[in-house]
Amino acid sequence: xxxxxxxxxxxxxxxxxxxxxxxxxxxxxxxxxxxxxxxxxxxxxxxxxxxxxxxxxxxxxxxxxxxxxxxxxxxxxxxxxxxxxxxxxxxxxxxxxxxxxxxxxxxxxxxxxxxxxxxxxxxxxxxxxxxxxxxxxxxxxxxxxxxxxxxxxxxxxxxxxxxxxxxxxxxxxxxxxxxxxxxxxxxxxxxxxxxxxxxxxxxx
Amino acid sequence: xxxxxxxxxxxxxxxxxxxxxxxxxxxxxxxxxxxxxxxxxxxxxxxxxxxxxxxxxxxxxxxxxxxxxxxxxxxxxxxxxxxxxxxxxxxxxxxxxxxxxxxxxxxxxxxxxxxxxxxxxxxxxxxxxxxxxxxxxxxxxxxxxxxxxxxxxxxxxxxxxxxxxxxxxxxxxxxxxxxxxxxxxxxxxxxxxxxxxxxxxxxxxxxxxxxxxxxxxxxxxxxxxxxxxxxxxxxxxxxxxxxxxxxxxxxxxxxxxxxxxxxxxxxxxxxxxxxxxxxxxxxxxxxxxxxxxxxxxxxxxxxxxxxxxxxxxxxxxxxxxxxxxxxxxxxxxxxxxxxxxxxxxxxxxxxxxxxxxxxxxxxxxxxxxxxxxxxxxxxxxxxxxxxxxxxxxxxxxxxxxxxxxxxxxxxxxxxxxxxxxxxxxxxxxxxxxxxxxxxxxxxxxxxxxxxxxxxxxxxxxxxxxxxxx
Ligand code: SF4
Numbered sequence: 001x002x003x004x005x006x007x008x009x010x011x012x013x014x015x016x017x018x019x020x021x022x023x024x025x026x027x028x029x030x031x032x033x034x035x036x037x038x039x040x041x042x043x044x045x046x047x048x049x050x051x052x053x054x055x056x057x058x059x060x061x062x063x064x065x066x067x068x069x070x071x072x073x074x075x076x077x078x079x080x081x082x083x084x085x086x087x088x089x090x091x092x093x094x095x096x097x098x099x100x101x102x103x104x105x106x107x108x109x110x111x112x113x114x115x116x117x118x119x120x121x122x123x124x125x126x127x128x129x130x131x132x133x134x135x136x137x138x139x140x141x142x143x144x145x146x147x148x149x150x151x152x153x154x155x156x157x158x159x160x161x162x163x164x165x166x167x168x169x170x171x172x173x174x175x176x177x178x179x180x181x182x183x184x185x186x187x188x189x190x191x192x193x194x195x196x197x198x199x200x201x202x203x204x
Numbered sequence: 205x206x207x208x209x210x211x212x213x214x215x216x217x218x219x220x221x222x223x224x225x226x227x228x229x230x231x232x233x234x235x236x237x238x239x240x241x242x243x244x245x246x247x248x249x250x251x252x253x254x255x256x257x258x259x260x261x262x263x264x265x266x267x268x269x270x271x272x273x274x275x276x277x278x279x280x281x282x283x284x285x286x287x288x289x290x291x292x293x294x295x296x297x298x299x300x301x302x303x304x305x306x307x308x309x310x311x312x313x314x315x316x317x318x319x320x321x322x323x324x325x326x327x328x329x330x331x332x333x334x335x336x337x338x339x340x341x342x343x344x345x346x347x348x349x350x351x352x353x354x355x356x357x358x359x360x361x362x363x364x365x366x367x368x369x370x371x372x373x374x375x376x377x378x379x380x381x382x383x384x385x386x387x388x389x390x391x392x393x394x395x396x397x398x399x400x401x402x403x404x405x406x407x408x409x410x411x412x413x414x415x416x417x418x419x420x421x422x423x424x425x426x427x428x429x430x431x432x433x434x435x436x437x438x439x440x441x442x443x444x445x446x447x448x449x450x451x452x453x454x455x456x457x458x459x460x461x462x463x464x465x466x467x468x469x470x471x472x473x474x475x476x477x478x479x480x481x482x483x484x485x486x487x488x489x490x491x492x493x494x495x496x497x498x499x500x501x502x503x504x505x506x507x508x509x510x511x512x513x514x515x516x517x518x519x520x521x522x523x524x525x526x527x528x529x530x531x532x533x534x535x536x537x538x539x540x541x542x543x544x545x546x547x548x549x550x551x552x553x554x555x556x557x558x559x560x561x562x563x564x565x566x567x568x569x570x571x572x573x574x575x576x577x578x579x580x581x582x583x584x585x586x587x588x589x590x591x592x593x594x595x596x597x598x599x600x601x602x603x604x605x606x607x608x609x610x611x612x613x614x615x616x617x618x619x620x621x622x623x624x625x626x627x628x629x630x631x632x633x634x635x636x637x638x639x640x641x642x643x644x645x646x647x648x649x650x651x652x653x654x655x656x657x658x659x660x661x662x663x664x665x666x667x668x669x670x671x672x673x
Binding site for chain 1 (some may be wrong): 357
């Protein structure tokens with residue numbers, strides 16, 4: 001996994017609440033057996049019209065958001081299906097960071113597994129970012145994971161965000177969760193040996 | 205260990221599964237049962253292969269083909285080459301890593317959340333995971349059951365553990381007896397309508413109250429299944445005699461004296477008197493009615509006696525816009541009674557409502573009636589076992605005579621990954637769990653209802669109140 005330390009990127013707005021993973025990557029694209037190549041299908045049913053042509057109304061299709069790597073979205077982003085294809089598609093399309101007032105739990109976890117930073121920011125800040133990304137051309141945000149801080153180019157919006165130490169560390173070092181857990185092999189084997197003692201409810 | 209504080213059911217399970225806990229780190233939890241299916245696992249097995257890792261506990265892992273298996277004649281080959289590639293990959297992976305697999309011809313095949321309880325693998329007190337958000341279903345047995353992503357699937361395969369930040373707890377008490385005509389599906393739709401699609405985010409719900417304990421295991425599974433639709437990490441019901449009676453005698457259930465021991469242990473799995481939840485919601489069961497979703501998420505739901513909401517009554521601009529967008533997508537006008545809305549398709553199936561009780565409910569409504577000429581209606585049993593039992597009870601005959609299509613088991617049109625999909629603009633009464641845009645087929649319009657309401661809608665060609673039917 002690519003480490004995430006600092007990132008500066010163009011912001012694209014997605015001014016909707018409850019964007020679900022069925023929209024982020026519709027099910028017809030879940031049949032592949034690879035982790036890559038999903039970017040072309042990101043938001044497929046919104047990005048493309050029925051005849052397959054680009055929907056000019058959809059934000060990500062606007063020229064000014066080409067190359068965006070930060071998505072500013074409404075609350076409860078990533079709800080619904082647990083499909084990790086959603087962060088795969090976002091990542092493959094070029095997003096490294098998503099800012100929203102809240103995220104659905106499984107999606108939030110899935111982001112970290114793929115080097116995407118989901119930032120939870122207060123409602124009014126997200127609204128300001130969305131508005132500025134629309135009114136200012138080439139609107140960029142800087143994200144500093146070490147200091148848990150984000151700010152825009154003219155330092156009009158500056159905010160701190162929270163992230164637990166473990167997640168921050170893994171992202172900054174591009175660490176793979178499995179590798180970390182395997183260092184605790186003895187804890188796992190010990191647990192297995194005394195499994196029946198843990199309330200006695202674990203037997204098969 | 206002695207605990208001086210009263211503990212909730214969730215806390216008891218959590219604490220008995222912590223392998224390692226460090227401040228500032230999500231806890232490492234032991235997983236008792238890992239369910240695997242074809243859609244969310246190929247990349248996880250690939251990861252193992254690349255890192256030269258094995259499956260740590262093949263005895264606690266079981267795989268099934270369900271999401272994109274065709275649900276018609278099993279003798280026909282899988283036509284979609286990409287679906288076939290995914291099914292073949294699961295077979296190859298299970299073979300290589302030594303994981304037990306129920307393929308599409310197995311007599312034990314079915315939707316993953318239906319077969320595990322059926323076999324008695326789902327038991328109180330277990331931590332159960334699957335790369336599927338509706339894993340919450342298994343919480344009906346008093347297990348902590350949660351959906352995970354593919355990287356986590358790989359993590360569990362390799363280590364039999366899961367990293368989790370401890371969620372908060374929420375009690376949802378459905379007080380009193382549910383009125384006639386109000387099914388388990390209506391209870392959960394009513395809850396989501398009340399608390400919203402993110403109402404339980406970050407929480408594990410424990411459902412309590414008479415309307416919940418009165419439910420059969422099938423009904424409790426329906427309720428827990430849709431916990432995720434309220435944003436919850438999981439949903440659970442404390443195990444009781446209903447739970448034990450359901451488990452007894454199933455192939456993976458403890459036998460004889462072991463079963464006795466197990467029930468003694470399981471009986472302790474309930475929230476202690478005075479235990480504290482982070483949030484509490486009470487709903488009076490008598491206020492519940494049959495519900496129907498009108499919009500594009502499960503929180504957009506109204507009682508069958510109601511009218512389609514008017515965006516002018518939304519609480520703020522954001523809600524107004526989302527209602528307008530939903531009405532446009534669903535092609536509905538505000539202020540018309542939902543019972544004026546006619547439908548093209550009916551889908552009775554999915555891990556929410558494709559257990560034997562659901563098929564019985566649909567057959568009771570359909571008996572001696574005919575499906576409306578304008579409607580194509582299908583019933584997809586949740587598992588081979590449900591299908592066989594329904595056939596033994598003659599339910600298939602009743603449904604077929606009424607004009608329903610009777611299928612073989614699978615997820616089918618719940619998510620339309622197999623050939624069963626809605627055509628653009630088709631309107632469907634569905635017993636599944638998600639009415640998201642395009643979920644059942646691009647441009648398709650889904651209304652979530654109970655099996656009774658779906659069967660009645662099939663016959664009338666439009667929504668009706670099952671209570672006057
Ligand atoms: S029936 Fe639907 S919700 Fe349930 S596991 Fe299958 S696709 Fe998922």
